[in-house]
Amino acid sequence: MDRINSNLYLQNCYIMQENERLRKKAELLNQENQALLSELKQRLSQSNNTNSPRANSNSIPDLNLCSSSNNTNASKSSKKKK
Template structure:
């Protein structure tokens, strides 16, 4: 009986140590998750603000491109 109790005690000690290691690992992973999540949110908000400022520039470029194309199409017809 005493031998059995000692074995159970040792096993319990090992399990408690392993449990503590796992708790620390969970805490580190949770901190890493929070850091990555806040970085992702920051990138998303930066991307959204950049796309808002880039959108008008893209439209201007497209409009200039279309006017150049339509202008080049008008010149040959005026030569005919």
């Protein structure tokens, strides 16, 4: 029984380390995504200001809403698995 507990403990430690690594990677990707989205919005804004009066036709959806709900859902699903 002690061997099984030790194995499960080690597996749990490994899973927690992997989870932390993936969380940090997701955070970095989200920051990169936000920077790119900001740059894209800025370029479109500049393009719309110089080229045409129809500024609203090239609107960009707010990806923060999608990513935050996905993060929340992912957190909930990972908690359910435990």
